Amino acid sequence: MEGQIILDSTVITRILQRQSGRHLLALYVEEAGGMLQTLETAVSHANPQLIREAAHSLKSSSAYVGAVHVNTLSAALEQLGRQEQLETADLLFNQLCGEFERVKESIRQLENQR
Amino acid sequence: MKILMVDDSPLQRLALASLLEVEGYTDVLQVESPLEALCYLRQETADSIDLILMDLNMPGMNGIEACRQIKTLPKCQDIPIIMVTSSDEMDDLKHAFAAGAMDYLTKPPNEAELLARLRSALRLKQETDRRKAREQELQRLNGRLEQVLTNLAEQHHMLQLEQEKSERLLLNILPSSVAQQLKQSPGVIAERFEEVTVLFADIVDFTPLSASIPPEELVNLLNDIFSLFDHLAEKHGLEKIKTIGDAYMAVGGLPMPMENHATAVANMALDIQCEMNRLFNGRLQVRIGLHTGPVVAGVIGKKKFIYDLWGDTVNTASRMESHGLTGNVQVTEATYHHLKDHYLLEKRGTIQVKGKGNVVTYLLLGHRRDFVNDRLPTFLG
Numbered sequence: 001m002e003g004q005i006i007l008d009s010t011v012i013t014r015i016l017q018r019q020s021g022r023h024l025l026a027l028y029v030e031e032a033g034g035m036l037q038t039l040e041t042a043v044s045h046a047n048p049q050l051i052r053e054a055a056h057s058l059k060s061s062s063a064y065v066g067a068v069h070v071n072t073l074s075a076a077l078e079q080l081g082r083q084e085q086l087e088t089a090d091l092l093f094n095q096l097c098g099e100f101e102r103v104k105e106s107i108r109q110l111e112n113q114r
Numbered sequence: 115m116k117i118l119m120v121d122d123s124p125l126q127r128l129a130l131a132s133l134l135e136v137e138g139y140t141d142v143l144q145v146e147s148p149l150e151a152l153c154y155l156r157q158e159t160a161d162s163i164d165l166i167l168m169d170l171n172m173p174g175m176n177g178i179e180a181c182r183q184i185k186t187l188p189k190c191q192d193i194p195i196i197m198v199t200s201s202d203e204m205d206d207l208k209h210a211f212a213a214g215a216m217d218y219l220t221k222p223p224n225e226a227e228l229l230a231r232l233r234s235a236l237r238l239k240q241e242t243d244r245r246k247a248r249e250q251e252l253q254r255l256n257g258r259l260e261q262v263l264t265n266l267a268e269q270h271h272m273l274q275l276e277q278e279k280s281e282r283l284l285l286n287i288l289p290s291s292v293a294q295q296l297k298q299s300p301g302v303i304a305e306r307f308e309e310v311t312v313l314f315a316d317i318v319d320f321t322p323l324s325a326s327i328p329p330e331e332l333v334n335l336l337n338d339i340f341s342l343f344d345h346l347a348e349k350h351g352l353e354k355i356k357t358i359g360d361a362y363m364a365v366g367g368l369p370m371p372m373e374n375h376a377t378a379v380a381n382m383a384l385d386i387q388c389e390m391n392r393l394f395n396g397r398l399q400v401r402i403g404l405h406t407g408p409v410v411a412g413v414i415g416k417k418k419f420i421y422d423l424w425g426d427t428v429n430t431a432s433r434m435e436s437h438g439l440t441g442n443v444q445v446t447e448a449t450y451h452h453l454k455d456h457y458l459l460e461k462r463g464t465i466q467v468k469g470k471g472n473v474v475t476y477l478l479l480g481h482r483r484d485f486v487n488d489r490l491p492t493f494l495g
Contacts, residue, residue, distance in 0.1 A: 011222075015129075018132045018136065019132070020128055020131075020132040020135075021132075023128065024125065024128050024129055024132065027124055027125040027128055028125050031123060031124060031125045053173060056171055056200070057122070057123060057171075059200065060123065060126060060171075060200055060221050060222075061123055061125045061126060063200075063221055063222045064125060064126060064129045064221070064222040065125075075202070
């Protein structure tokens with residue numbers, strides 16, 4: 001995933017045009033962090049329903065800030081939960097965590113630019 | 115314009131609210147669960163909501179069930195609900211529409227799309243509100259109209275009762291044809307009748323009697339006698355005009371013309387004598403006078419009016435009575451000509467009448483059929 005777009009710049013530009021833009025990004029980091037924690041528990045307990053719910057929420061929220069890969073990965077994880085096929089859930093979750101870290105870093109950089 | 119937003123994600127709420135704010139929709143109430151939304155909507159004092167933006171997938175109660183429950187609240191039935199969904203939740207939308215949702219938006223909402231759907235939903239809500247307000251106003255007006263109509267019907271009924279009462283009173287003092295005429299055109303009613311027969315009947319020696327018995331008893335006695343006369347007048351189809359002290363006045367031949375007015379009046383006069391004899395056996399006697407001729411009949415004045423007669427015929431009939439004989443019926447020559455074929459009359463002679471000079475008069479003895487060879491059978495005389 002290196003070298004690929006982490007945050008959709010069109011979406012980010014639009015968000016930052018608004019007064020609430022920075023607050024929105026901060027909220028995303030907080031909310032997504034919480035969901036990742038929930039997902040971690042769900043994956044370790046192999047709870048498909050919880051995986052599906054948490055991944056769904058993370059997917060939607062990520063779409064709002066243009067976190068393209070977090071969105072894609074959580075959609076995939078949601079699908080696993082729905083199909084109750086959790087064999088690769090661990091792997092996918094780790095990828096998701098890594099991608100989220102990059103998103104966080106990008107957001108931090110954006111904040112520093114201002 | 116108040117919008118209620120139901121979403122469990124603070125981020126998504128903020129994202130949507132900031133979009134709405136840009137478009138000028140600043141009055142947005144955000145709640146994080148359907149239960150909280152229902153709680154707000156159930157409050158009596160809650161501001162009215164014009165639109166609900168509802169997340170479809172929420173932990174606990176989902177957006178579809180929330181729709182269903184909101185639509186069961188009477189005051190919320192017209193609030194449009196727009197579902198906010200992920201693109202992979204399209205299958206759930208049909209359930210949301212079945213539960214009462216009106217439209218949907220996919221996440222993350224596009225500004226133009228959000229605005230368009232919002233506006234159409236709000237326009238629909240406004241139109242529904244206006245229509246309901248008009249319906250309510252119409253219903254209110256209808257209710258008032260019904261009340262007015264009920265009141266009118268009541269008043270009309272009361273009026274009718276009053277009218278019937280006054281009608282009865284009027285018919286008691288005026289002949290019905292005259293009453294009709296008076297109602298249609300108030301004013302003087304005077305009509306000339308070419309030939310009628312007038313009767314005056316006077317109770318002889320009533321004045322001395324009135325000194326010897328209490329007034330109440332006297333009035334009762336007079337009432338009994340005149341009620342009997344009223345009954346006889348009705349029986350013979352005559353019009354009672356009035357009583358004057360102890361005298362009674364009636365007429366045949368008006369207001370409805372009558373061919374045999376003279377014989378009808380003669381029959382009444384004979385009946386009066388007969389009944390007085392039967393009831394009082396000579397202790398109270400009546401003097402009767404008849405005359406036939408033209409009169410003017412009508413109603414004059416404005417208060418306590420009666421149907422009365424005027425003209426020389428009335429005066430002459432009155433003279434026949436006052437100059438008559440106790441227990442007899444005295445008639446003029448004019449009346450005599452009407453009666454002579456069927457009645458037995460005896461010429462009394464010429465009497466002096468004030469204002470008229472000498473007048474030939476007759477005494478009415480009875481109906482010819484009651485006589486044998488012009489003599490009254492002994493059992494009747």
